[in-house]
Amino acid sequence: xxxxxxxxxxxxxxxxxxxxxxxxxxxxxxxxxxxxxxxxxxxxxxxxxxxxxxxxxxxxxxxxxxxxxxxxxxxxxxxxxxxxxxxxxxxxxxxxxxxxxxxxxxxxxxxxxxxxxxxxxxxxxxxxxxxxxxxxxxxxxxxxxxxxxxxxxxxxxxxxxxxxxxxxxxxxxxxxxxxxxxxxxxxxxxxxxxxxxxxxxxxxxxxxxxxxxxxxxxxxxxxxxxxxxxxxxxxxxxxxxxxxxxxxxxxxxxxxxxxxxxxxxxxxxxxxxxxxxxxxxxxxxxxxxxxxxxxxxxxxxxxxxxxxxxxxxxxxxxxxxxx
Numbered sequence: 001x002x003x004x005x006x007x008x009x010x011x012x013x014x015x016x017x018x019x020x021x022x023x024x025x026x027x028x029x030x031x032x033x034x035x036x037x038x039x040x041x042x043x044x045x046x047x048x049x050x051x052x053x054x055x056x057x058x059x060x061x062x063x064x065x066x067x068x069x070x071x072x073x074x075x076x077x078x079x080x081x082x083x084x085x086x087x088x089x090x091x092x093x094x095x096x097x098x099x100x101x102x103x104x105x106x107x108x109x110x111x112x113x114x115x116x117x118x119x120x121x122x123x124x125x126x127x128x129x130x131x132x133x134x135x136x137x138x139x140x141x142x143x144x145x146x147x148x149x150x151x152x153x154x155x156x157x158x159x160x161x162x163x164x165x166x167x168x169x170x171x172x173x174x175x176x177x178x179x180x181x182x183x184x185x186x187x188x189x190x191x192x193x194x195x196x197x198x199x200x201x202x203x204x205x206x207x208x209x210x211x212x213x214x215x216x217x218x219x220x221x222x223x224x225x226x227x228x229x230x231x232x233x234x235x236x237x238x239x240x241x242x243x244x245x246x247x248x249x250x251x252x253x254x255x256x257x258x259x260x261x262x263x264x265x266x267x268x269x270x271x272x273x274x275x276x277x278x279x280x281x282x283x284x285x286x287x288x289x290x291x292x293x294x295x296x297x298x299x300x301x302x303x304x305x306x307x308x309x310x311x312x313x314x315x316x317x318x319x320x321x322x323x
Contacts, residue, residue, distance in 0.1 A: 005044035014147035018102035045294035049083035067091035105158035113162035135232040158207025186271040190251035197224035
């Protein structure tokens with residue numbers, strides 16, 4: 001199979017790919033005609049594709065998260081590769097392909113990521129904070145084994161959310177040592193809880209977020225996680241006006257920093273300031289790393305990276321032997 005990362009304009013592609021999304025749209029012609037706006041993916045990346053003159057049968061045949069065999073031509077549209085689909089069919093059992101072969105995943109096994117998270121929880125000294133984090137982690141643990149951290153901005157792959165948390169914990173441990181005025185328990189708790197409600201905000205299968213849930217659309221992961229903290233406090237017999245509870249809620253509610261980014265309040269605890277920038281550093285660097293990983297070796301620039309204001313990243317050639 002030809003990896004999406006290696007596609008070049010003019011290539012004719014025949015192979016199996018995962019259909020990540022399948023939206024029916026209409027042309028601007030008179031009368032308008034239906035067409036499929038597809039996104040295909042494999043472990044190396046994604047590419048858009050168009051199937052023109054869509055029939056009623058086609059609309060009932062192709063859905064997200066199915067494997068398909070396609071024949072298509074790689075073309076450039078607005079300087080970005082996309083596929084013109086000439087033939088497409090659903091994969092069949094006798095084709096011998098499996099979904100797991102097409103899913104991008106975190107570079108660390110999910111069981112190892114969860115082990116790090118659990119070990120960190122066990123290291124929290126404050127009994128109330130530890131109990132809250134244990135309660136919420138147990139609620140989300142099964143989904144943490146496979147959920148992405150986002151639909152597409154960063155860590156958007158199998159176990160991406162757990163990977164994001166663990167990489168942030170690594171950064172957090174450095175910051176805790178460098179800045180001893182910070183409370184370690186709040187830093188660790190905030191990192192583990194800050195995005196954990198994405199397991200309810202999004203609908204995801206095999207690491208691919210297909211859509212936002214109704215609750216996710218109406219509340220968002222920040223509000224959901226804040227509510228989970230209150231729920232945990234009530235269940236554990238901790239007063240909801242307890243300073244630890246208020247501090248944990250503040251960490252969650254402020255971690256996006258600005259209202260236009262989804263936070264109703266700005267960071268006003270030292271640990272909340274730290275959490276915001278730890279989150280930003282890991283998310284932005286991972287988005288850049290992901291963009292580099294899926295950029296064809298023949299290219300000098302990545303595609304525009306949303307997490308860094310849609311800037312392209314230049315792939316400066318490293319000299320051998322560090323020279």
